[in-house]
Amino acid sequence: MIMLDGSNYDQDWMIDQAKGDEFYYGVLNTLALSSSSCKILLDSPKTFHNYMKYGNSENSPALLMGRIIHVMILEPQNFEKIFEVVDVASKNTKKYKEAQADTTKTCITTKDLHAGERMADAFNRNEVALSYLTDAECEVPMVDLVGGFPFRGKADIQRGSEIIDIKTTTDLKAFRYSADKYGYDLQCYIYCNLFKTSYKDFTFIALDKSSTDIGIYDVSEEFYKRGEYKFNRAIGLYRDFFVKNQDLDTYTIRETL
Numbered sequence: 001m002i003m004l005d006g007s008n009y010d011q012d013w014m015i016d017q018a019k020g021d022e023f024y025y026g027v028l029n030t031l032a033l034s035s036s037s038c039k040i041l042l043d044s045p046k047t048f049h050n051y052m053k054y055g056n057s058e059n060s061p062a063l064l065m066g067r068i069i070h071v072m073i074l075e076p077q078n079f080e081k082i083f084e085v086v087d088v089a090s091k092n093t094k095k096y097k098e099a100q101a102d103t104t105k106t107c108i109t110t111k112d113l114h115a116g117e118r119m120a121d122a123f124n125r126n127e128v129a130l131s132y133l134t135d136a137e138c139e140v141p142m143v144d145l146v147g148g149f150p151f152r153g154k155a156d157i158q159r160g161s162e163i164i165d166i167k168t169t170t171d172l173k174a175f176r177y178s179a180d181k182y183g184y185d186l187q188c189y190i191y192c193n194l195f196k197t198s199y200k201d202f203t204f205i206a207l208d209k210s211s212t213d214i215g216i217y218d219v220s221e222e223f224y225k226r227g228e229y230k231f232n233r234a235i236g237l238y239r240d241f242f243v244k245n246q247d248l249d250t251y252t253i254r255e256t257l
Contacts, residue, residue, distance in 0.1 A: 001143070003031040003150050011143060018141035024154060032143060032150040035187035038234035042183070045241045045251050066168045068112060069207065072120035073166065074138040074156060082106060085113050115209070119168070122212035129205055129214050132157055132164050142194045147235050153187075153194045162201045163191055172208040172215045179204070179217075180226070186234070188219055189227030199224035 001011040009031075017023040030052065041048045071079050084105040088096045091109060100107040108116075123129050136159035143152050157164035167184070169175050179185060188202050202224075204217040240246045 005031060014143045015141055018143055024141055028152045032152040034152050035190045038186055039183040041234040041237045042230060045237050046248055049248060068116035069119045069168055070166060072116050073123050083108050085110060119207050126214050135159060144194050146190055146193045151190060151194055153191050161197045163195055163197055164203045164205060167204055167206045168209055169206050170209055172206055172213050175206045175215055185223050185227035186230040189224055189231050
C-alpha cells in the first residue's frame with residue numbers, strides 16, 4: 001500500500017501495528033490522512049501544513065475529557081496504563097506539572113477522574129447504550145485507500161458490519177448542529193468507506209456531559225452525502241496544495257456576505 005510519502009507497506013501489517021496508539025497516532029499521522037486532518041484541511045491548507053510539519057499540540061479540556069470517557073467505557077482495563085491521576089484541583093499547580101514531567105502517561109486531576117466516572121457510569125446504567133457492546137470489538141483500527149489516498153481510522157465499536165461512534169456534548173439538544181460543525185458527517189463518510197459498510201449501519205451515541213442523558217442517532221443518506229461533499233472538498237485542497245504543490249500563499253477564502 002502506497003502511503004503519502006511514497007513508501008510502500010503491507011496493509012495487514014499496518015492495520016495490526018495500528019492497534020497501538022504510538023503507531024496509530026505517531027507513525028501513521030504522517031503516512032496517512034484521517035477525518036481529523038480533513039477537517040483541518042477544510043479550515044485552512046496552511047493550518048494543515050503546520051499540522052503535518054509540527055504535529056497537533058492541541059489538548060483542550062474537551063478533547064481530554066472525551067478521551068477519558070472513551071477509555072473508561074471502551075477499554076477500562078487500560079485506564080491505569082494511559083492515565084495518571086494527580087490529586088490537585090488545577091493543572092496549573094506545581095505538583096501537577098512535576099507529575100506530568102515525570103511520566104509518559106497523561107496526567108489528569110481528580111476532578112477529571114470523577115467527571116469521567118460520572119459519564120461512564122451513566123453509559124453503563126443505560127441498557128440500550130450498553131447493548132451496543134454485546135458481541136462487539138472496541139478500538140478497531142483500519143488503514144486503507146479512500147478516494148485514492150491512504151487513510152487511517154479507528155472505530156470505537158465494531159459489531160459485524162455496524163460501526164458505532166461515541167461522542168460527548170455539552171448540549172444533547174444541539175447535537176445535530178454539532179455534528180455539522182465538528183464534521184461528524186465527514187467522519188461518517190470516511191469510516192463507511194474505510195470499513196466497507198453502509199451509512200445505514202453507522203450510529204452515533206452522544207453523551208451529554210451536563211445531564212448525563214444519552215442520545216442514539218442513526219445516519220441519513222443526506223448526512224452521508226454531506227460528508228461526501230466535505231470529503232471531496234478536502235481532497236481537492238490536498239491535491240492542489242500538497243500533490244500539485246500549488247503555492248500556499250495563493251490560498252484565498254472568497255464568500256458573499
